[in-house]
Amino acid sequence: MMSFRQFAKHLVILVGLTALPVMSNAGDLGPVPPKAKAKASEKTECVEPVPVMRKDHMEFLKHKRDLTLREGVRTKEHSLAECIACHVTPNDKGEYARFGEDEHFCSSCHNYAAVNVDCFDCHSDLPENGAKKLRSSNKTNPHKNILTEGGK
Amino acid sequence: MSISENKVDKNHANTYRRKFLTQSVAVAGLTIAPGIVLNQVAHAKADADKVTNATRWGILVDTNKCNKGCTDCVTACKTENAWGAVDGSPSSETLSSKEQQAQWIRKVTITDKQTGHVQSLPLFCQHCETAPCVDVCPTGASMKREDGIVLVDKHICIGCRYCMMACPYKARSFIHEKLELQKTTAPRGIGTVESCTMCAHRVDKDQDPACVEACSKAKHGALLFGDMKDANSAISEELKKHGGEQIRADLGLNTGVRYQGL
Amino acid sequence: MKKPAFKQIDGNSTNYWMLLALLGSFVLAAIGSHFYMEHGGHYVTGMSNQIVWGLPHVFAVFLIVAASGALNVASISSVFGKTAYKPLAPLSTLVALALLAGGLMVLVLDLGRPDKLIVAMTMYNFKSIFAWNMILYNGFFAIVGIYMWTMLQRNMNKYSKVAGFSAFIWRLMLTTGTGSIFGFLVARQAYDAAIMAPMFVVMSFSFGLAIFLLIVIASYKWTNRPLGDATFKRLKNLLGVFVAGVLYFVIVQHLTNLYATEHHGVEAFILRDGGIYTQLFWYGQIILGSLIPLAIIYHPATGNSRSAISVASLFIVLGGLAQMYVIIIGGQAYPLEMFPGKEVSSSFFDGMVNSYNPTLAEALLGLGGIAVSLFMVAFAVKVLRFLPESLSDEAVDPHHSK
Numbered sequence: 001m002m003s004f005r006q007f008a009k010h011l012v013i014l015v016g017l018t019a020l021p022v023m024s025n026a027g028d029l030g031p032v033p034p035k036a037k038a039k040a041s042e043k044t045e046c047v048e049p050v051p052v053m054r055k056d057h058m059e060f061l062k063h064k065r066d067l068t069l070r071e072g073v074r075t076k077e078h079s080l081a082e083c084i085a086c087h088v089t090p091n092d093k094g095e096y097a098r099f100g101e102d103e104h105f106c107s108s109c110h111n112y113a114a115v116n117v118d119c120f121d122c123h124s125d126l127p128e129n130g131a132k133k134l135r136s137s138n139k140t141n142p143h144k145n146i147l148t149e150g151g152k
Numbered sequence: 153m154s155i156s157e158n159k160v161d162k163n164h165a166n167t168y169r170r171k172f173l174t175q176s177v178a179v180a181g182l183t184i185a186p187g188i189v190l191n192q193v194a195h196a197k198a199d200a201d202k203v204t205n206a207t208r209w210g211i212l213v214d215t216n217k218c219n220k221g222c223t224d225c226v227t228a229c230k231t232e233n234a235w236g237a238v239d240g241s242p243s244s245e246t247l248s249s250k251e252q253q254a255q256w257i258r259k260v261t262i263t264d265k266q267t268g269h270v271q272s273l274p275l276f277c278q279h280c281e282t283a284p285c286v287d288v289c290p291t292g293a294s295m296k297r298e299d300g301i302v303l304v305d306k307h308i309c310i311g312c313r314y315c316m317m318a319c320p321y322k323a324r325s326f327i328h329e330k331l332e333l334q335k336t337t338a339p340r341g342i343g344t345v346e347s348c349t350m351c352a353h354r355v356d357k358d359q360d361p362a363c364v365e366a367c368s369k370a371k372h373g374a375l376l377f378g379d380m381k382d383a384n385s386a387i388s389e390e391l392k393k394h395g396g397e398q399i400r401a402d403l404g405l406n407t408g409v410r411y412q413g414l
Numbered sequence: 415m416k417k418p419a420f421k422q423i424d425g426n427s428t429n430y431w432m433l434l435a436l437l438g439s440f441v442l443a444a445i446g447s448h449f450y451m452e453h454g455g456h457y458v459t460g461m462s463n464q465i466v467w468g469l470p471h472v473f474a475v476f477l478i479v480a481a482s483g484a485l486n487v488a489s490i491s492s493v494f495g496k497t498a499y500k501p502l503a504p505l506s507t508l509v510a511l512a513l514l515a516g517g518l519m520v521l522v523l524d525l526g527r528p529d530k531l532i533v534a535m536t537m538y539n540f541k542s543i544f545a546w547n548m549i550l551y552n553g554f555f556a557i558v559g560i561y562m563w564t565m566l567q568r569n570m571n572k573y574s575k576v577a578g579f580s581a582f583i584w585r586l587m588l589t590t591g592t593g594s595i596f597g598f599l600v601a602r603q604a605y606d607a608a609i610m611a612p613m614f615v616v617m618s619f620s621f622g623l624a625i626f627l628l629i630v631i632a633s634y635k636w637t638n639r640p641l642g643d644a645t646f647k648r649l650k651n652l653l654g655v656f657v658a659g660v661l662y663f664v665i666v667q668h669l670t671n672l673y674a675t676e677h678h679g680v681e682a683f684i685l686r687d688g689g690i691y692t693q694l695f696w697y698g699q700i701i702l703g704s705l706i707p708l709a710i711i712y713h714p715a716t717g718n719s720r721s722a723i724s725v726a727s728l729f730i731v732l733g734g735l736a737q738m739y740v741i742i743i744g745g746q747a748y749p750l751e752m753f754p755g756k757e758v759s760s761s762f763f764d765g766m767v768n769s770y771n772p773t774l775a776e777a778l779l780g781l782g783g784i785a786v787s788l789f790m791v792a793f794a795v796k797v798l799r800f801l802p803e804s805l806s807d808e809a810v811d812p813h814h815s816k
Contacts, residue, residue: 245457247454247455247457248455248457249457249462251462251463251464251465251763251768251769252456252457252461252462252463253463254463255463255761255762258760258761258762258764259760259761260758260759260760260764260765261758261759261760262753262756262757262758263756263757264755264756265755265756265757266755275752275760275762275764284599284600284601286541287539287541287542288541288542288543288544288598288599289539289542289544290534290538290539290542290544290545290547290548291533291534291537291538291539291545292537292538292539308530308533308537309526309527309530310525310526310527310528310530310531310533310534311525311526311527311528311530312525312526312534312544313466313467313526314542314544314595316463316466317466317467317599317601317602317746318599318600318601319601320600320601320750320752321750321752322463322464322750322762322764324463325463326456326463326466326526327455327526328455328456328457328462329454329455329456329457330454330455342455342526343455343456343525343526343527344526344527345526399752399753400752403600414753
């Protein structure tokens with residue numbers, strides 16, 4: 001049986017170690033996704049309320065992908081292409097960011113949360129004509145050759 | 153009743169009958185006419201509609217009109233779906249060897265060993281009714297839509313390449329490297345298998361596949377696309393008149409792509 | 415008959431640790447190869463859109479086929495009641511599981527998207543023989559695992575007959591399924607034959623027993639435990655029968671194909687014009703893998719020599735790999751017959767024999783599968799009681815006939 005002093009010492013060390021990561025993130029305000037195109041940000045809300053989207057967007061995408069691919073339903077509702085068309089916007093210079101860079105809408109959160117997605121192994125991470133407006137530094141996705149199982 | 157009154161009554165009855173008949177015909181005509189008009193655009197698919205097996209899409213290739221040196225269909229497919237080298241732009245598959253690079257459609261030259269007769273034809277996914285690639289896929293990623301178009305659901309494709317072993321036309325390709333800048337309408341990626349989609353994204357918007365459109369625009373007229381279940385469609389009429397053979401017909405796959413002049 | 419005593423091997427000699435280290439290094443090399451292939455994609459391999467399955471699949475299918483065959487010795491004891499094989503039954507189940515694990519490892523690590531393996535294990539297209547194979551492989555682990563348990567745990571021994579019978583039926587289904595992977599393919603001239611399934615079953619008998627015999631001879635030699643002539647002779651005679659059986663099926667397959675003009679093209683390719691495939695067929699599969707081992711096994715001068723039989727078993731394994739190479743890769747090298755009677759050419763390599771240059775990465779991946787299997791066996795016999803203390807004639811079967 002350890003004494004109370006020993007126990008208190010262990011407890012302080014334990015709490016201290018646990019507090020370290022919490023303290024090191026002090027001042028972190030969370031991810032900063034870039035603003036979407038005007039029509040969604042100012043005039044209308046996103047397709048679902050923002051908290052719903054944050055929690056369930058992968059479910060919506062997962063169900064829509066089967067509807068589109070297997071059944072040919074090509075509505076804009078929950079369509080990945082529409083998400084990108086609205087949310088992946090150019091910066092002030094008119095340049096687009098690539099998935100993997102913090103300035104890209106999807107990776108602004110996914111990088112922060114360290115959640116890997118492989119959507120963009122196959123899908124375009126840019127809207128329809130975005131490929132023409134890339135910086136020379138990200139014409140080839142700079143994260144293309146990261147050693148990840150599927151993600152960029 | 154007097155005779156004169158009978159006559160007047162009869163006239164009224166005739167007039168009434170005439171009016172009734174003409175009005176009925178008019179109403180009937182008005183009722184049917186939109187139906188006739190709608191029927192002609194009945195194949196127009198709304199975005200929200202699911203595809204059904206009331207349609208079966210097919211392509212008819214007339215090899216007599218297919219020129220040996222022409223690759224318009226191949227170029228159109230490459231441009232539409234962003235694969236392969238197009239007009240000086242290198243293939244996006246920069247690291248793969250020629251044998252490893254994807255080809256959704258290619259021109260094949262066949263020479264009869266006995267007669268020396270030379271023919272040329274485009275070869276691509278034949279969109280079989282009983283596709284061997286669909287049968288063998290362990291996860292069901294290789295699938296056939298209700299309207300007959302055979303696709304790969306790359307979300308669940310594990311890249312085992314068994315469908316490539318099974319395809320009698322070597323129509324499928326495997327992606328051997330990470331790809332860049334795919335078209336929004338043609339997702340394709342490393343480690344999965346792909347093949348001609350009959351431009352399902354265009355077909356669903358009532359357009360022709362890119363290859364067919366290119367061949368028509370260039371006035372070769374070797375490719376014809378349409379609904380094989382619609383007896384009035386151009387492709388059905390052409391098939392009825394002049395027939396259309398399947399490549400490897402002995403396999404009994406009932407392909408959606410037919411060839412004339414083989 | 416005295417109940418055979420099972421005992422772990424000592425496993426603390428330098429040689430033993432060096433064996434584990436050697437096998438372990440091959441396993442690490444295989445994992446390294448996997449990451450190399452995954453990092454950039456399959457472009458680093460010799461596989462292409464023309465030769466779709468390559469060296470990894472040769473090794474993987476070989477190991478999977480051998481796995482079900484390695485179970486034979488246990489089946490003979492439990493199902494057919496030959497008590498002389500009973501002492502080796504637990505080891506037989508161990509080798510079977512280890513070979514299957516090694517083969518599956520290679521198969522899975524070669525997938526284009528191995529990160530989606532959970533998809534493969536939860537979504538099944540039941541028309542696909544490949545999907546059925548996944549169920550059969552997983553079931554094999556479960557059923558043979560239970561069978562092994564009934565033999566290792568004293569109070570479960572009474573269930574070993576039922577478990578053994580189930581395992582026997584299951585492995586026949588499994589190997590039939592593996593052969594049908596090729597037999598069901600209508601597209602290619604070299605496949606699309608009902609004979610592929612039973613041929614693979616007999617191949618499993620041969621390859622599995624050859625590997626098992628090599629493991630038995632090596633284990634008993636390296637641990638200085640007695641291996642009696644009776645057991646040895648039984649196993650090697652059985653092996654001879656299986657090798658002859660494979661040869662029979664190969665002859666029937668090719669003679670049948672040679673009868674049909676339709677198949678003359680692919681037969682000429684395999685038997686005469688196929689370059690490396692022809693050489694592997696005649697020198698590897700037939701001469702090295704079948705005829706020489708048969709001669710060694712049945713010739714009185716060599717038939718009783720442990721080392722000669724070991725060499726014969728090794729040749730059978732090499733011949734088996736050659737056979738898999740000819741079937742899997744030779745079958746893809748030969749072009750598809752889309753336009754009979756015509757010469758075909760295109761930008762997609764139609765109408766011509768396809769070339770395949772295997773890379774080191776693929777070879778290391780395949781060899782790593784063998785290494786994983788052997789490592790598992792070597793390790794298991796140290797920690798658990800798989801190996802009988804003695805396989806001398808008196809211990810196994812005091813009433814054996816000479």
